[in-house]
Amino acid sequence: MDAILTTSAEENYLKAIFKIAEKTDGAALTNAIAMAMGTSAASATDMLKRLSEKQLVVYEKYRGVQLTESGARLATALIRKHRLWEVFLVEKLGFAWDEVHEFAEQLEHVQGESLINRLDDFLGQPRFDPHGDPIPDAQGRWLRRPQIRLAILPVGQTGIVTGVDDHSAAFLQYLDQLGLQIGAELQLIERNPYDHSMRVGIAGMETVLSEKVGQNLFLREVGQNEV
Amino acid sequence: MDAILTTSAEENYLKAIFKIAEKTDGAALTNAIAMAMGTSAASATDMLKRLSEKQLVVYEKYRGVQLTESGARLATALIRKHRLWEVFLVEKLGFAWDEVHEFAEQLEHVQGESLINRLDDFLGQPRFDPHGDPIPDAQGRWLRRPQIRLAILPVGQTGIVTGVDDHSAAFLQYLDQLGLQIGAELQLIERNPYDHSMRVGIAGMETVLSEKVGQNLFLREVGQNEV
DNA sequence: AAAAATTTTTAGACAAGTCTAAAAATAAAA
DNA sequence: TTTTATTTTTAGACTTGTCTAAAAATTTTT
Numbered sequence: 001m002d003a004i005l006t007t008s009a010e011e012n013y014l015k016a017i018f019k020i021a022e023k024t025d026g027a028a029l030t031n032a033i034a035m036a037m038g039t040s041a042a043s044a045t046d047m048l049k050r051l052s053e054k055q056l057v058v059y060e061k062y063r064g065v066q067l068t069e070s071g072a073r074l075a076t077a078l079i080r081k082h083r084l085w086e087v088f089l090v091e092k093l094g095f096a097w098d099e100v101h102e103f104a105e106q107l108e109h110v111q112g113e114s115l116i117n118r119l120d121d122f123l124g125q126p127r128f129d130p131h132g133d134p135i136p137d138a139q140g141r142w143l144r145r146p147q148i149r150l151a152i153l154p155v156g157q158t159g160i161v162t163g164v165d166d167h168s169a170a171f172l173q174y175l176d177q178l179g180l181q182i183g184a185e186l187q188l189i190e191r192n193p194y195d196h197s198m199r200v201g202i203a204g205m206e207t208v209l210s211e212k213v214g215q216n217l218f219l220r221e222v223g224q225n226e227v
Numbered sequence: 228m229d230a231i232l233t234t235s236a237e238e239n240y241l242k243a244i245f246k247i248a249e250k251t252d253g254a255a256l257t258n259a260i261a262m263a264m265g266t267s268a269a270s271a272t273d274m275l276k277r278l279s280e281k282q283l284v285v286y287e288k289y290r291g292v293q294l295t296e297s298g299a300r301l302a303t304a305l306i307r308k309h310r311l312w313e314v315f316l317v318e319k320l321g322f323a324w325d326e327v328h329e330f331a332e333q334l335e336h337v338q339g340e341s342l343i344n345r346l347d348d349f350l351g352q353p354r355f356d357p358h359g360d361p362i363p364d365a366q367g368r369w370l371r372r373p374q375i376r377l378a379i380l381p382v383g384q385t386g387i388v389t390g391v392d393d394h395s396a397a398f399l400q401y402l403d404q405l406g407l408q409i410g411a412e413l414q415l416i417e418r419n420p421y422d423h424s425m426r427v428g429i430a431g432m433e434t435v436l437s438e439k440v441g442q443n444l445f446l447r448e449v450g451q452n453e454v
Numbered sequence: 455a456a457a458a459a460t461t462t463t464t465a466g467a468c469a470a471g472t473c474t475a476a477a478a479a480t481a482a483a484a
Numbered sequence: 485t486t487t488t489a490t491t492t493t494t495a496g497a498c499t500t501g502t503c504t505a506a507a508a509a510t511t512t513t514t
Contacts, residue, residue, distance in 0.1 A: 236472095266471090267472080273471070274471080289479060
């Protein structure tokens with residue numbers, strides 16, 4: 001409950017650990033963390049010890065770390081801040097969804113509970129950010145939506161774009177160009193058995209998307225169409 | 228013209244130097260800087276050397292520093308950011324004018340030209356912050372308004388509150404309580420020759436204000452009233 | 455199960471920003 | 485003008501976060 005003092009660097013590590021732990025079974029290995037942070041394994045080891053001293057992770061030599069409850073709470077709060085600032089940047093300041101990440105990386109470290117809660121209210125308590133990622137509420141709870149990658153959508157199915165897995169500017173700009181913003185409708189007409197590329201319909205137009213695009217695009221299924 | 232990389236600490240020193248230089252004749256002594264920063268003179272000396280290496284100040288041993296053109300430009304940009312964020316916090320998030328300083332201290336260090344310019348547009352390019360301080364534009368130009376301290380306002384004169392010199396929460400809250408927000412009208416009825424306290428009219432009510440309050444309150448004179 | 459490859463940790467170093475204590479320079483007072 | 489007081493600088497140390505190189509532990513391969 002008492003506020004633990006953390007530096008920006010510590011917070012960034014916590015966030016990286018949180019995201020790694022999400023994909024694995026809760027543990028994060030030193031090398032994976034170093035990779036995610038773009039630092040050396042030696043630096044990561046140093047930081048893991050520091051985080052361990054602050055009781056934000058449980059660290060076991062050669063076994064990596066696991067977030068403690070307060071560590072996870074902190075990471076979640078950080079993600080909340082990041083995503084709310086992204087909503088602000090897009091909705092209020094008019095930035096494109098591929099321009100906001102770096103700013104949000106900085107803004108998420110601004111300290112002060114009341115600031116982020118007031119921002120949340122100002123924005124109308126959005127539950128998803130401009131990339132479709134869920135925003136935890138003040139208690140750290142988030143909504144999960146049923147969504148499926150385009151890559152595994154059944155042929156003939158129609159879906160609404162709900163999010164992306166790849167957040168790179170290059171991918172987001174490509175989606176913009178295709179008219180595939182969040183909320184756009186897409187129909188999967190045919191999947192090529194050779195390279196798994198897909199013929200799709202977007203706003204009445206037909207295009208072909210690579211498997212890579214399919215792997216990085218999330219949809220909500222909305223209905224079956226005859227093939 | 229090329230962007231000089233600065234740390235938050237360096238930026239804070241630049242801001243402090245700028246404010247000291249405003250009050251003196253352009254030079255800032257080591258001790259004054261240390262005092263403003265709440266650090267030791269030794270630490271300040273270290274930093275002055277660093278800023279000098281980056282060509283942000285001209286440093287002369289035992290003589291203090293003077294901002295270079297790029298140093299002054301950076302300090303001005305920082306003040307612009309601080310004050311624009313304060314406007315955002317008060318106008319958009321609904322904070323009181325005594326609550327925003329600490330947040331703005333953090334927000335002013337968020338890097339990125341486009342962010343602050345878009346924020347400026349979003350806010351309607353305000354020329355004054357919630358405390359009445361002028362906000363430099365993107366070119367570093369600011370408006371100067373004719374204003375006078377209540378302490379030297381002639382008796383019988385009416386004024387509109389335009390700003391404060393003391394930005395402490397205690398003072399700002401006291402002003403709130405008196406109904407003395409920016410834009411409020413105040414009439415100086417009488418000045419006590421013994422302690423220079425003042426009998427004033429605010430919104431039809433009479434109160435007595437100390438000289439200290441008078442020293443920290445700025446007004447625009449709007450008219451003569453018979454005594 | 456031993457050898458090879460990989461991962462992780464330790465050791466030692468560096469930069470930024472801070473500190474205290476002592477030395478040096480400047481300014482003020484006698 | 486000499487002494488005293490003040491200001492400023494230097495010297496040495498500490499913390500955070502980083503690095504490289506080498507050592508140690510673990511995992512994988514044979």
